[in-house]
Amino acid sequence: MYDISVNRNIEWKAFWLHDPIFKKQPVIQPVDARRSKYLRTEIHNRHTLFRKEFNVENLPVKSAKLYVTADDCYKAYVNGKFLAYGPAQALSFAYNYNAFEIKKLLKPGLNTIAFHIFYQGMLNMALISVDNLNGMICMLEMEYTNGKTQRVSSDDSFKCYQLMAYSSDKVYGYETQFSENINLNQFPYGWNKTGFNDSDWLTPFISSIPYPMSYNLAPQITPTVSFDISYPVNIIRKTKGNYLLDFGQEICGNTVVTAKGKKDHVIIIWHAEELDEDGTSARHNMRCGCDYEETITLSGKEDKSDTAEFFDFKAFRYIEVFNFPGKLTKKSIFVNHRHYPIPKNHAINKTDNALFQKIWEMCEKGIIEGTQESYIDCPTREKGAFLGDGLITGLSHLSYTNDARIMKKFLYDCMNSARLCPGLFCTTVTYDASQMIDYSLVFPIVLNKYFEYTNDIKTLKDALNVLEGILSYYAQFYEPEGILGQIKHVHRDQYTVLVDWPVIYRDGYTDEIINSSNCFGNLAYLGILKETSKVYSYTKNELRAEALLQKARQLEKALIKAFYDYDTGLFNISKTSSYHNFHDAVFALYFGLQLPKGYKPILDFIKARGIVCGVYFTYYYFSVLYSYREYDKIFELMVSDERNSWKTMLNTGVTTCIEAWHPDDKKNCSLCHPWSSSPMIFNDIFYGISSYGTGYKTLQFKPRMPKQFSSGKYTKPTPLSDITVSFKREGNRVIYQLTLKKACQVFVCLSDKEKGHFIDAPAGITEFIQVSD
Numbered sequence: 001m002y003d004i005s006v007n008r009n010i011e012w013k014a015f016w017l018h019d020p021i022f023k024k025q026p027v028i029q030p031v032d033a034r035r036s037k038y039l040r041t042e043i044h045n046r047h048t049l050f051r052k053e054f055n056v057e058n059l060p061v062k063s064a065k066l067y068v069t070a071d072d073c074y075k076a077y078v079n080g081k082f083l084a085y086g087p088a089q090a091l092s093f094a095y096n097y098n099a100f101e102i103k104k105l106l107k108p109g110l111n112t113i114a115f116h117i118f119y120q121g122m123l124n125m126a127l128i129s130v131d132n133l134n135g136m137i138c139m140l141e142m143e144y145t146n147g148k149t150q151r152v153s154s155d156d157s158f159k160c161y162q163l164m165a166y167s168s169d170k171v172y173g174y175e176t177q178f179s180e181n182i183n184l185n186q187f188p189y190g191w192n193k194t195g196f197n198d199s200d201w202l203t204p205f206i207s208s209i210p211y212p213m214s215y216n217l218a219p220q221i222t223p224t225v226s227f228d229i230s231y232p233v234n235i236i237r238k239t240k241g242n243y244l245l246d247f248g249q250e251i252c253g254n255t256v257v258t259a260k261g262k263k264d265h266v267i268i269i270w271h272a273e274e275l276d277e278d279g280t281s282a283r284h285n286m287r288c289g290c291d292y293e294e295t296i297t298l299s300g301k302e303d304k305s306d307t308a309e310f311f312d313f314k315a316f317r318y319i320e321v322f323n324f325p326g327k328l329t330k331k332s333i334f335v336n337h338r339h340y341p342i343p344k345n346h347a348i349n350k351t352d353n354a355l356f357q358k359i360w361e362m363c364e365k366g367i368i369e370g371t372q373e374s375y376i377d378c379p380t381r382e383k384g385a386f387l388g389d390g391l392i393t394g395l396s397h398l399s400y401t402n403d404a405r406i407m408k409k410f411l412y413d414c415m416n417s418a419r420l421c422p423g424l425f426c427t428t429v430t431y432d433a434s435q436m437i438d439y440s441l442v443f444p445i446v447l448n449k450y451f452e453y454t455n456d457i458k459t460l461k462d463a464l465n466v467l468e469g470i471l472s473y474y475a476q477f478y479e480p481e482g483i484l485g486q487i488k489h490v491h492r493d494q495y496t497v498l499v500d501w502p503v504i505y506r507d508g509y510t511d512e513i514i515n516s517s518n519c520f521g522n523l524a525y526l527g528i529l530k531e532t533s534k535v536y537s538y539t540k541n542e543l544r545a546e547a548l549l550q551k552a553r554q555l556e557k558a559l560i561k562a563f564y565d566y567d568t569g570l571f572n573i574s575k576t577s578s579y580h581n582f583h584d585a586v587f588a589l590y591f592g593l594q595l596p597k598g599y600k601p602i603l604d605f606i607k608a609r610g611i612v613c614g615v616y617f618t619y620y621y622f623s624v625l626y627s628y629r630e631y632d633k634i635f636e637l638m639v640s641d642e643r644n645s646w647k648t649m650l651n652t653g654v655t656t657c658i659e660a661w662h663p664d665d666k667k668n669c670s671l672c673h674p675w676s677s678s679p680m681i682f683n684d685i686f687y688g689i690s691s692y693g694t695g696y697k698t699l700q701f702k703p704r705m706p707k708q709f710s711s712g713k714y715t716k717p718t719p720l721s722d723i724t725v726s727f728k729r730e731g732n733r734v735i736y737q738l739t740l741k742k743a744c745q746v747f748v749c750l751s752d753k754e755k756g757h758f759i760d761a762p763a764g765i766t767e768f769i770q771v772s773d
Contacts, residue, residue, distance in 0.1 A: 005515065087224075137154050230335045346743045367393055391445060533552065583617060590623060
């Protein structure tokens with residue numbers, strides 16, 4: 001990858017270029033939550049090419065930094081070589097630009113930079129669009145070794161081409177993506193290379209200097225997504241021209257097809273996550289609501305084959321091809337597999353428990369495919385960065401990669417949405433203005449987890465005003481009795497309290513109860529108060545922290561008075577129902593309520609219920625079980641034979657963790673949904689690897705290995721050192737070997753009955769023996 005980080009905002013000495021069709025289009029900000037009434041601008045599904053040729057002197061180049069952004073997005077090329085896709089989506093007042101070091105792609109003499117810009121023009125959770133904001137800006141700053149400098153900037157010397165090769169006859173999912181029927185007769189081959197004849201191309205429309213007032217540009221704090229080529233692992237020839245390709249697992253990317261045939265010959269392409277019931281055909285009309293059937297029309301070039309590249313990405317495992325001319329080989333169709341960059345020293349888990357090993361690997365693949373420019377829920381139907389996904393996928397991804405940049409971006413995306421709604425949108429970033437109190441709660445939880453990992457006090461302080469806005473927003477729903485009543489949002493009425501998803505996992509919560517004063521919504525607000533208090537403690541504002549704790553105590557008393565059942569020691573779901581809900585019980589323990597009959601009735605209740613919640617909520621459930629030392633119970637639930645388990649997922653044949661325990665639990669279930677990756681988080685916890693205090697100044701080693709494990713080995717990166725923990729069980733003893741790449745201080749706690757102690761651990765192996773309590 002060619003990405004470089006930029007610590008300070010640059011001074012743009014360039015012009016913002018538009019497709020001329022947008023010259024008279026008014027800029028709008030279409031904040032809306034009524035996805036049943038989809039919005040589109042007059043102009044939509046617009047592909048535009050921009051290019052410029054320039055000279056590089058015959059001198060050694062010291063650096064060549066290219067800065068670029070586009071709206072909605074771009075694919076950049078240098079001398080015909082693909083450079084990057086970007087930017088990560090953002091609201092216009094905090095719009096991302098990318099920076100690259102491209103000196104290795106340049107050559108003395110004539111060079112070309114080229115950009116494929118796409119404006120979607122639909123309201124959805126995938127792109128910030130339907131606002132008539134379109135175009136691009138770039139600036140290349142070169143420095144030669146002799147000190148000479150040269151700048152190439154977007155201006156009226158650029159040429160643009162209104163690309164009509166990508167037509168559409170339908171949209172996918174929740175207006176997420178246009179189908180792409182590619183007509184190669186209308187594709188200008190060689191457009192991104194030097195020497196291409198662009199004499200009949202247009203001059204771009206140029207707006208204000210250096211960019212329109214709608215934008216405030218800032219360097220993207222994450223790298224652009226990475227691409228690698230994936231070939232099919234199996235090709236089945238069904239009939240002449242009809243092939244079924246299996247890529248071996250669910251992947252996310254854009255497909256490239258190379259074929260040689262007569263002019264106007266049409267190839268049909270199906271993408272699918274699974275096969276039809278007969279097991280012989282790709283299910284292109286997928287259960288998640290995407291009908292991935294598209295066409296490629298060949299240009300019939302005599303000299304060489306045609307190549308068609310789908311612009312947008314899909315998630316799938318299978319491709320079925322019809323009417324393919326000639327013989328199809330694995331290089332005829334491949335996928336530009338895309339995902340957030342994964343470091344080479346990512347976490348690796350090996351255990352003697354074969355089932356858990358498969359679960360961990362299924363979750364691993366899920367977070368790779370589901371982490372793109374942000375943590376997205378599914379790369380098919382929605383492509384939305386929901387806050388709930390940010391909690392689970394974020395913690396799993398952090399433990400897997402040690403890369404906190406994308407979590408930081410997620411937090412700032414949340415903060416930016418506060419300008420549109422102080423309660424936060426439940427997806428970031430988007431114009432789809434939905435809010436839910438239990439997703440607003442996720443923001444301070446993830447903020448604290450991020451700080452505990454990084455010690456980034458600036459981000460914590462930047463969030464304080466946003467946190468105060470969340471508190472004030474929900475405080476307006478207080479009733480005289482001291483609890484929150486019906487929560488109503490500015491933009492929508494539905495699901496202001498989510499509880500769980502899909503609805504079959506809500507354990508008694510109906511729309512009627514959700515839309516009235518209920519226990520769960522109040523517990524969520526109690527959590528916001530307590531987590532925000534913790535933020536203020538970290539920023540050394542103990543006065544405000546204590547004031548928020550006092551508010552939390554007042555709400556806790558009112559909540560117990562309104563919903564607590566003194567006979568059972570459990571909570572009623574509402575003031576008018578005596579049903580005891582699982583999620584209420586978990587939140588009561590997660591947020592440490594002081595309960596009249598103590599914690600045991602609730603702990604016994606949730607243990608007896610097992611997993612009755614959805615995949616997302618297991619994070620809270622397992623966190624509670626861990627805090628009460630129920631390590632074996634967590635593992636028992638992970639590998640359970642019950643229907644609500646990761647074993648059920650595996651038995652369906654999926655390769656990435658999915659949206660629900662079983663696809664049949666949700667009629668439009670997506671088969672790639674990394675919010676079900678909690679086992680990765682708790683594998684970290686089992687091995688006991690964490691920071692002692694905040695910011696990984698000291699490593700903590702506090703293993704609590706469930707008895708169902710006999711041996712294992714876990715390697716992962718941390719801010720202090722790459723770490724490997726291996727163990728083997730011998731009777732009532734567990735022998736651990738902690739291997740560090742760098743010497744560091746370690747706080748060791750091998751038993752719940754001891755306080756623990758500090759050691760100066762050397763690079764290399766240190767052995768510990770844990771005796772069962």
